[in-house]
Amino acid sequence: MNTPPDAMVEIGHGPSWTPVCRYGDLTPGRGVAALVAGEQVALFRDTDGGLYALANQDPVSGACVISRGLTGSRDGTPVVTSPMYKQTYDLRTGACLDEDTPAGTLRTWPVRTREPGRPRPARTRTLPEWRPEDPDFWAATGARTARRNLWLSVLTEHIGFSVWSMWSVLVLFLGPEYGIDPAGKFTLTAVPTALGAALRLPYTQAVTRFGGRNWTVVSGLLLLLPTALMALVLRPGVSYTTLLLTASVAGVGGGNFASSMANINLFYPRRLKGRALGINAGGGNLGVPAVQLAGLLVLATAGAGHPRLLPLCYLPLIVLATALAARRMDNLPTRGERVRLREVAGDRHTWLLCLLYLGTFGSFIGFSFAFGQVLQVQFHDRFDTPVKVACLSFLGPLLGSLVRPLGGAWADRFGGARVTACAFAAMAAAAGLILATARAQLPAAFFAGFLALFVLSGIGNGSTYRMIPALQRAGTLAAIRAGADPHTAEATERRRTNALIGLAGAVGALGGVLINLAFRQSFLTSGNGDGAYAAFLALYLLCALLTVTVYREGRLAARV
Template identity: 70%
Template sequence: MRTAVGTAGTAGTAGTETPAGDTPGDTEGAVDAARSRSITDWRPEDEVFWAETGAGVARRNLVFSVLSEHIGFSVWSLWSVLVLFLGPEYHVDAAGKFTLTALPTALGAVLRLPYTFAVARFGGRNWTMVSALLLLVPTVLAGLVLRPGVSYGTLLAVACAAGVGGGNFASSMANINAFYPQRLKGWALGVNAGGGNLGVPVVQLVGLLVLATAGAAHPRLVPLVYLPLIVLAALGAALRMDNLTSLRSDRRALREVAGEPHSWVMSLLYIGTFGSFIGFGFAFGQVLQVQFHQQFDTPVKAAYLTFLGPLLGSLVRPLGGRMADRWGGARVTLWTFAAMAAGTGVVLVASQQKSLPMFLTGFVALFVLSGIGNGSTYKMIPAIFQAGARIAVAAGADKETAERDSRRRASALIGLAGALGAFGGVLVNIAFRQSFLGVGDGDAAYWAFLATYAVCCAVTWVVYLRPRVGPMPGV
């Protein structure tokens, strides 16, 4: 049997090659491939293959990957909204609310590694279906328990369960990374991640709608909105996505990238970008209510503003990937961290002067810059391994094998960096919690963020941009 892309499910659609010959074996093989929706031959770097078949198949998988990841992000960040509903009758103070937003961030970070390799074990389509259906657990639980009188321990357990939504990002990115050629990875990963990141502001807008219409007494309406959408995402994956058999054959990639120094450098940089984005997204509403409590004395007032930063940061993530495609991921990342340090300085001054307009301006800038940095750092990951593949080919290695190894290692590092980057969101919430507990404002946390961005800026320069004997081109 010769099957270039055994996926389409219906005869004549893009992605299914007509079997060569009319033998029963050929026909049966084509039917089996269609039923399993498995792609046995995928060559995105082959321009003819890409133009005739690859682009359409990759685009279809990208669309349904974005849908599933978007809903996953909404569920993951659900408690950034629900804490705004927890009035005095729930007996949860500000520190307790920061803990409620930190727990799903932490579980989501932990789950990103197994979710990445679930794609290799079960296939991208298959795991997208399963991971989407798992989102029913935290949404149903939140809809059941959210009422005055519920114990704080129960709230902690249910909030933690929302972390399953954070794992979706890693599996989705590892899957889409394998579908696209190197020249389009920055854009494709940016679109995939940006569409997912939009789940943060969207769930906050849903929360605002519920607060403005039903009122703060009905928090259970927010998770219940997502139940039919979760089912829709699972059905879309089942009917329209595909598995790449080349990914399913990978078992050693994590061990290989764990021994690569660049893996830990990129994980640090992603802590600085994505950790900031998700940490700020979870904490921003609480920060406004605690630090500017006179202006935001009701949850609905804070909800009017909390979605703005995550919305803009999500929308510019594809732009960050596109900029990295054009100017290089390392260069864009360097300037992004420099600008984030400057933005943090603005937030720090605004906090000390109690200037709400300056504070909002600085924080929104941080969201936008972290979104750009998310796109540029993820572009760097496949570029690093592609550069290694070019070196291997120049030394006599087989080109096809080197490129395949490059793709699977990049997918593995996307999972590792994604996990550690998400853990950065936990650190952001812990920093805010301790700062407000210790000194009554967020200034200590802002100093910590400023120092982190300065370190990331220096590391980017030293490792990827400093003139050297053997530069790494294209990163």
């Protein structure tokens, strides 16, 4: 190596690097002790000039003596031997190479050198290490870094949801001069839902392929395309085909959810995944009522003749959110791990969780897109203007988004399967109330039933998504007990979890398409939504029954 003697040696911890000493101060073949983020670290320079940093505490004796150990090589592997009980450790990985000794693994740190005269490198886009399950690392730097990435992820996902669901508001602006009947409007809201569902699979894979921060920036910039198109084409006389094509492009906002959830899942320790995923998803889901409130503001001030004002308001917000993500978010060192959907496609639990998420998130997003139109058609005499509809339609998505973190937190505490089963049973009751009040023409009770359905679907969203990492963790523990290598099993768990997050997100979003199509068909054939409400009731009963049957009381229920 040609490192100059006066180059500064730095040890990485989380997103930070701590200067330790000059390269020339290190004696080849010997170690020194350094204090990094409150922990003793043994720093070595081998005879070839390579640098290694490991925990200074001997895992057998408990003494901080590794820096005094002898370095050498075993079968081409650089090693250090503890001066206490002579266990030999790999300098690169910290693994104990003595099979007959039950010694632990030494923690390792990344090391770099910075030549004199060069400014300190800007904050790296990729973290040098990430160990959220290590309590000391989490307390020192992990929690702060994860929170920063979580809130920036929430912001970009929130705007993505607003763009995705914007057509649920824009159809209220499409009066008689556009020549579109109710069935055509349901199709306009179903099209972006379908494309968003399809994009969730590649968006999930993009996180580990390109990095969470990098893909957040790219997916944020992509939101500019549908938003600008909406601002350009929305005017009387535009063809229905043009509106359909423009609506389909808005589906890119739906893909943001999958990449955001896959990214945040990697940042948090297992004990906090339910809460973190719930906050991330709930904050993103709030983009639906946010755009509906923005639409209400435009309707109340500028009137139904100015739909283009709504997408124009979002253009600067997209630019701001993307700029913040580019400046402050991080890529994780897991970048490059490929998400393989075939690893989870053959597991029956995969498809059961997809069905459950179709029932919870599919209900939330489908009703969010369709509820305003349902009120207009079902009770046209009471909701005869877009403003009257917009004044109420945002409440359901708002409540459903706010309670989603609660569903994740309850799943952390009581188990995702138990919370999900209870949510589906209550959703079936709410669907029965909606069906009865629709037939009796009781708009107040009908509205209350839908509010309950939004709240319960939000709770089910959080608890169902928490089941995904919990189920994969149960599989990892079983594999380790059967003799699998822990590091390999952990890597497999990360891949399978992210793959299932993307697949479940895609299938769940398809539920939104099915709900819009169910409403369209029901109103076309019978002039009311009774057929759709009955179908929803049957689906929720089926999901409750399957959850109770498969994840019944026992070891699996306790873990999931």
